[in-house]
Amino acid sequence: MKDTINKSICDSLNKLNIKYDEEIEISTPKQKENGDYSSNIALKLTKKLQKNPMDIANEIVANISNDEINKIEIKKPGFINFFVKKDYLLENIKTVLQEKENYGRSNIGNNQKINIEFVSANPTGILHLGNARGGAYGDSLARIMRFCGYDVTEEYYINDAGNQINNLGESIKARYYELCGKDYSLPENGYHGKEIIAIAKDIYEEHKDAYLDKELEYYKELGTKKLLAKIVADLKEYRINYDVFTSEAAISKKYNLLNIIDILKQNGYTYEADGAIWFKCSAIFDDKDHVLVKNDGTLTYLVPDIAYHYDKYNRGYTKMIDILGTDHHGYVARLKSSVKALGNDENKLEVKLLQLVRLINNGEVVKMSKRTGKSVTLKELIDDVGVNAARYYFSRYSLDTQMDFDLNLAKSKSNENPVYYISYAYARICSILKEIDYDAIPDKFTTINNEETYELLQKVYEFPEVVKSAALKELPHLIANYVYELANIFHAYYAKNRILTDDKKQTQENILVIKCIRYTIYNALNLIGVIPPEKM
């Protein structure tokens, strides 16, 4: 419908010989008396034409003729308001019923290759709340973009090398020795999570003290393997299924990290100082240089990360999205610098920063830390409130809102989570359809004529646009909010209108209408990883 109005305005402008290069904005007014659609084109043209906007609006309107439009009004500063015939809404019912679970799908992505890397938590512990947020965002975005015709790869980067894995190994070893009654102190930066103790216990139960002479390497490998398996299992339960897991160790093998440093050197972005090799990233985007090779000859974390992104670039994506916590924000400039220093286009790499989730316990902020093991795990969250509630909860806010999370409150109030409100609408529809179902699509709808139904259908009609907008702006929460609003309109409609009536034709058409709602709710929820129940 917007297209039709857009075209009408364009035609009118042509007739008037007015040139307007930007896209004409057509919006849907909040107040009903301001029409179904509205344009501010006259206001935009005031400066250019040096004329009163009301006069411009009048001229434009005088040159519009379109039989899909009922009437056009011009309001105060110069808005042009369109009141349109509702036939397109009835036509859209047919579209929804034909497209079913594909309603809302589009091909704006044109098969572009997109890589979304998210969570990527080190395998030194299990996933916690912050990962739940990043996970919900990344996976929902992937689903939305796929629905819009992008070729999306969901990727997890495993930091399975370096210092923190040494610490992991040491931590497990220490716990194992403890169980064997031997003394072995936990490293200063050791991990204190329950899962670490559990791994040590497993070793002890299986081998008693026979493994005391095992090398550190054994503990490292075993720990990484077990924790990663746990992470993957938790993610799967959270309805995230990655396409690719890339391991830091594998990247190091593939590229020989020294070669990466050599390329940086050849491009003139390194220098030596204090016995270390530095990355001259301040010459690009960063405000400080950083060390690549420490004076003891070992590499910093930066090198494998640079190699990893180099590898991603080699895989030919048109866009790569990294989702990181705001605590990594200083890292972005470094990373982008490295991309550019290696001769790649840094604009293809987009870094999304999510505000960290603060955990509240008994009214006090708890510092979450994997090292100390103080946090709420993803698994606990899922077990306590369910996947649907958790996914919805984290999908409904934009990434830059700071969230306080109170697990007790979340548990006690889980019924207040809007996901139940939406599910309830879905279940109500399913329940009616269990009574009577009807499939045949009529050529013409003859019984639909009340405002609530049109409002409902209008919302359904907007769904594909909302999906596109969510994909382009990379904002999954638009979907979460949309489907809530749809449920809201449905509940109001349901309260006022009987769906099963004495009139057969009317009942049939009502059934078709609520089926549209059902498909739309289902498709929308599916995009944010929520599966609505048919019964509540």
Place this chain on the structure above:
RNA sequence: GUCCUCGUAGCUCAGCUGGAUAGAGCAUACGCCUUCUAAGCGUACGGUCAAGUGUUCGAAUCACUUCGGGGACACCA
């Protein structure tokens, strides 16, 4: 100290490439179940959009300043 980010109703948040009277939910008060699920619907109450200045036909939205919350500033990752 430098940089980033956030500040909208009592609470949790939408709205942000500038548009018309700033929206929901929760909480509070009051209504609505003989009929398809009351996990629902409706009404009321609630706002100097942190403060200020600027940009312009028009600012919650953009720019600058100030104040407040959070975060980052390692030869840790």
